[in-house]
Structures are given as C-alpha cells and as structure tokens.
Amino acid sequence: MSHGHWVNSLALSTDYVLRTGAFDHTGKQFSSPEEMKKVALERYNKMRGSAPERLVSGSDDRTMYLWEPFNSSKSYKTHMTGHQQ
Numbered sequence: 001m002s003h004g005h006w007v008n009s010l011a012l013s014t015d016y017v018l019r020t021g022a023f024d025h026t027g028k029q030f031s032s033p034e035e036m037k038k039v040a041l042e043r044y045n046k047m048r049g050s051a052p053e054r055l056v057s058g059s060d061d062r063t064m065y066l067w068e069p070f071n072s073s074k075s076y077k078t079h080m081t082g083h084q085q
Contacts, residue, residue: 010057013054014044022035056080
C-alpha cells in the first residue's frame with residue numbers, strides 16, 4: 001500500500017536527458033537521425049551511470065515514495081517522510 005490519495009506529481013531521475021535527447025546547450029547540428037540516436041543514447045548512459053532509474057511519486061496526502069520502476073519488485077523502495085504540502 002502506498003498513497004492514500006491521487007498521485008499528482010512524478011519525477012523521474014532520467015527525465016531531463018530523455019526530454020532533451022541529443023540536444024544540449026552547444027547547438028550542435030547532426031548529419032543524420034542515426035547520429036542523433038547515438039548521441040542521445042550516450043548522454044542517457046552517461047547520466048544514468050550504474051544506478052537504476054528512480055521515480056518519486058507525490059500525493060495530496062503529503063506522502064512521497066521512491067520507486068525503481070524496472071525492479072522486479074512492484075513495491076516502493078522507501079517512504080519519504082517529513083514533507084509538508
């Protein structure tokens with residue numbers, strides 16, 4: 001059992017790099033879609049490192065839970081306490 005209310009916020013540890021893909025602050029131009037895919041995958045792997053992807057869910061009941069979505073267990077890793085609104 002986790003949240004007692006609707007989940008209204010999610011944060012994924014790899015969210016930024018997934019949204020930006022191959023693009024960064026340098027404005028580099030790519031010669032092909034394959035090159036873009038390669039650069040995006042390199043950025044993702046570098047950002048993630050050896051740690052698993054993690055997800056935090058938050059609810060109006062003032063609870064937050066840390067999950068590892070690709071872990072075989074369907075339960076959360078930890079209940080994060082001490083949060084106010």
